[in-house]
Amino acid sequence: MATPSQTPQELPAITTQALAASLKAQALLLQPNPRLDAAEANCKKHNIPSISVSPLQGQFLALLCRMSNAKSVLEIGTLGGYSTIWFAESVPGVKVTSIEFSAKHRDIALENTKGLENVEIRLGKAAEVMRELKAEGQVYDFVFIDANWDQQAEYFDLAVAMTRPGGSVYVDNVVRNLLDVEEEEGDRADWSLVDFVKGDGRVRATVIPTLSTHKVRVEEMVDGFLLAVVR
Numbered sequence: 723m724a725t726p727s728q729t730p731q732e733l734p735a736i737t738t739q740a741l742a743a744s745l746k747a748q749a750l751l752l753q754p755n756p757r758l759d760a761a762e763a764n765c766k767k768h769n770i771p772s773i774s775v776s777p778l779q780g781q782f783l784a785l786l787c788r789m790s791n792a793k794s795v796l797e798i799g800t801l802g803g804y805s806t807i808w809f810a811e812s813v814p815g816v817k818v819t820s821i822e823f824s825a826k827h828r829d830i831a832l833e834n835t836k837g838l839e840n841v842e843i844r845l846g847k848a849a850e851v852m853r854e855l856k857a858e859g860q861v862y863d864f865v866f867i868d869a870n871w872d873q874q875a876e877y878f879d880l881a882v883a884m885t886r887p888g889g890s891v892y893v894d895n896v897v898r899n900l901l902d903v904e905e906e907e908g909d910r911a912d913w914s915l916v917d918f919v920k921g922d923g924r925v926r927a928t929v930i931p932t933l934s935t936h937k938v939r940v941e942e943m944v945d946g947f948l949l950a951v952v953r
């Protein structure tokens with residue numbers, strides 16, 4: 723997660739104003755959280771990439787879990803455990819399972835979530851671990867997909883199969899993925915997730931565009947997530 727002081731230059735005025743207002747609102751709305759601050763500092767110390775959710779997004783995810791009284795959360799992509807902490811502290815009694823394939827990231831996440839008895843981090847490739855969890859009969863109230871854009875549709879398919887009726891699947895960076903087209907001739911936007919969800923009668927879904935307060939590059943600030951509720 724980049725710090726707000728790194729706000730990009732050369733933004734349209736309305737965007738700069740929106741960011742300033744959002745950062746002010748963030749300072750007013752978010753409570754201090756020493757564990758999150760320590761996790762962020764530890765990630766920085768160990769050169770973990772600044773690609774975690776922003777504080778306001780973490781709060782939003784936690785509120786979604788609170789609104790749905792989620793007791794079981796599955797996260798795809800742990801990194802240093804920043805979003806994992808938001809989930810772990812979202813609802814009394816919630817249990818969080820997070821999947822990460824980098825041993826280094828997993829180790830830092832274990833440090834950052836130490837003492838949180840409701841967090842389990844599984845090391846491995848997301849699709850393989852998801853199949854293991856499915857075979858174990860695990861069922862989730864909320865699934866957060868935040869890794870490996872190339873397999874968003876596959877993760878979504880598995881996630882829906884493991885989510886209870888009325889539960890939700892949240893896929894991050896969906897709009898960024900749609901915009902991530904190289905200049906090369908023939909390169910096309912990857913609509914595979916949206917195409918898959920369009921034909922998936924198990925869910926009702928929406929895509930919400932977002933403007934991140936915590937990205938350094940202008941093109942990374944404009945993003946959006948997909949939220950699906952299982953019928």
Ligand SMILES: C[S@@+](CC[C@H](N)C(=O)[O-])C[C@H]1O[C@@H](n2cnc3c(N)ncnc32)[C@H](O)[C@@H]1O
Pocket residue numbers: 773774775798799800801802803804805806821822823824827846847848849868869870
């Ligand atoms: C965007 S980061 C996750 C950020 C984290 N959710 C947060 O907000 O704090 C994506 C993470 O997914 C991991 N990852 C990427 N591909 C993966 C895969 N196929 N299986 C499991 N983890 C993967 C990366 O190593 C990285 O740590």
